[in-house]
Amino acid sequence: MRTEAHDLRHHGDAEVRDDGAALTDLAVNVRDDTPPPWLREHIAASLTSLAAYPDGREARAAVAGRHGVDPSRVLLTAGAAEAFVLLARAVRARRPVVVHPQFTEPEAALRDAGHEVRRVLLRPEDGFRLDPAAVPEDADLVVVGNPTNPTSVLHPARLLAELARPGRTLVVDEAFMDAVPGEREALAGRTDVPGLVVLRSLTKTWGLAGLRIGYVLAAPETIADLERAQPLWPVSTPALAAAGACMTPRALAEAEAAARTIAVDRAHLLAGLGEFEEVTAVPAAEGPFVLIRVEGAAKLRAHLRDLGFAVRRGDTFPGLDADWLRLAVRDRATTGRLLQALDRALVLTGR
Template sequence: MTIDLGHHGDAEVDAGLIDLAVNVRHEPMPEWLAGPIRDSLTRLRAYPNDLEAKAAVARRHRRTPDEVLLTAGAAQAFVLIARSFPKARPVVVHPQFTEPEAALRNAGHEVERVILRAEDGFRLDPRLVPEDADLVFVGNPTNPTSVLHPAAEIAELARPGRVLVVDEAFADTTFRDGVAGEPESLTGRRDIDGLIVLRSLTKTWGLAGLRIGYLLASAGLVERLAAAQPLWPVSTPALAAAIACASPTAIAAERELAARVTAERNHLLRRLAHVPKLTVAGTPASAFVSVRLPSADKIRLELRERGYAVRRGDTFPGLGPDWLRIAVRDTAITDAFVSTLTDVIEERP
């Protein structure tokens, strides 16, 4: 079966629908972020200069500026990696965000998939990845399953001569009591040869239209990937956002939001536990939850008729038509949605 790797949650959303399909924060932008972006509009006659933004990101992750590459969204990084290693044997660990595989295929690669099983809670087993794979992609926490893999197990994937790409686009949504910062993040690991960590600023801060992300890697890998970028790939407003989002104010706000998302996700999980015929995938740790439900493909369409957009699961390798992804929203939206979902299920023949 051919899978539409180019399908994304925004295709599910139409006017008038409550959006539970896109994993982007919906709340108003805080002034500490909106202000710098607004002020940057007075500097658009000059070409973008990324030095301050690279330094700010480097400070945040205790790296050096030459270990930072700013990108037009994390998705651009997938394209740079795919084009920079034309002779690689790539492996993508699924289910996960489909853009890494799409970028690899568009660059002419033959892609091997390693499929994690729902029966195992979609937990990572490093032994499943072939030893001779020299370009490996894994998400953490993984979109769409919301599973957070232990950093130590991901580090086991490293090999001499292998490039290990870890997509941490949703790492700032994770939270664990008693743990400072982002549990299981590899951003500070400079000791793992071949490691590339991707980050996105578009999810938590609602900046999908601005296109801003970055990657962290050794200076040699950054130099190689930068050579594949077009000139001035990141706009001046996006650079202003990168600086603001690396500040202590932003980091503190992220931790508060992650704690709140955790509470709201737990509320969603408690409500879903009472929905007939529904099973939650793995142990969710991010701002979305994947569920298995008989006839989910048809239920999704019925939910649209009642005002809700959710993400179909059949475009993720390793899932199928009986899967849906649901974004975590506030408890009022969750309660109304789960009630509607239960009605739809119980009304079906």
């Protein structure tokens, strides 16, 4: 499959800012009604410290404590996207592999850094489930998402761990893991998997996409390599304040409650989609979004936009074509309106 067939730099936010239309946003996977008031207030309180250079030690310790690791195994980043750029620049890989369909920024960052990237394409007929044997044995850098964007498939941690090899860096993008009840299948905090690098984002669950905050968990020597590739003071004081606040017991309990609500709302969405014979949804969805396949999805997406809903096109993801769409999970009332709009849009497309 040709690389140029997919726009690796296209992201969901483009679906809601193309023409300024007032749209219900199902294209971006940021949780509704976030950040919560207590988090906004905590971030606002940090503004009195803007005259001083950012000091990330407290936030780094908070992240380390949350995952039960030493702070030397933590690197704070300006969102997970920065972490992908750092990995592409700092990890000495000769045969990198990206498992698709998944978030396209890792491959884009690797290519921008001069790497020749090979792809492993998971198949819809297999439910986009991971087969470790499909990853080339000589790969010295492997990138995989869990749960994977856009398929919403949650891969078993034991299968991911099987990808570890001496001399291989295994990067697991867990940007949406805190939206999974109990964070089952998480590898964050594991120190027994050689070469493991776990990426986390705080932008999705907490509504901080505009603040840019995430972190990397890895062996101290890997963290040191990545840190050397960072500019000075890469994470702002407000972002550091947010990171510390999101590690507290109160925040973790709120995230867990939100994950359980998302699971219920996702089941409602999948049940509604199941009423349309024209629509096939990836059934094993575990993230805050679902992937659907429908013939003529490009026209359907345009009609949904006219009806007030922005959804994410799927054809920019390697392994998917123009018949795929991604839908963010929202509350039952929003889903009800979406299903009505979907019914109308299908009629407009002649289905």
